[in-house]
Amino acid sequence: LFYANNTGVVDSYSGNLVWKVKNNTCPTGSLCGQDPKLANMTLASFDATPLAGSPVIDKAPTISAVTTDFLLQKRPAGPAND
Structure with missing residues (x-):
């Protein structure tokens, strides 16, 4: 999941563990549901x-x-x- 913030820098939210989140939303490149x-x-x-x-x-x-x-x-x- 990428987005450009108001500074023009692109942030990446990959490489994280995502667990028990609403609607099982999982950023690309993350570990999910474990x-x-x-x-x-x-x-x-x-x-x-x-x-x-x-x-x-x-x-x-x-x-x-x-x-x-x-x-x-x-x-x-x-x-x-x-």
């Missing part, structure tokens, strides 16, 4: 660390400017980004 299997999905204690068997493991696109994850750990930690 339980993400994250450490804690509650809003108060959210922890996006992928658990064993998570469909997000090694699935994130490589972005050369992004060298750490949200926990400031080196990226990637395995064969590819999570």
Whole structure:
């Protein structure tokens, strides 16, 4: 799914995991309809660390400017980004 914002920059929403969204809308290039299997999905204690068997493991696109994850750990930690 691409669109041009008011700055003329084209945004891409591919490479994400989409789960439990209205009308099962799924951006092109995303993982859809799979339980993400994250450490804690509650809003108060959210922890996006992928658990064993998570469909997000090694699935994130490589972005050369992004060298750490949200926990400031080196990226990637395995064969590819999570």
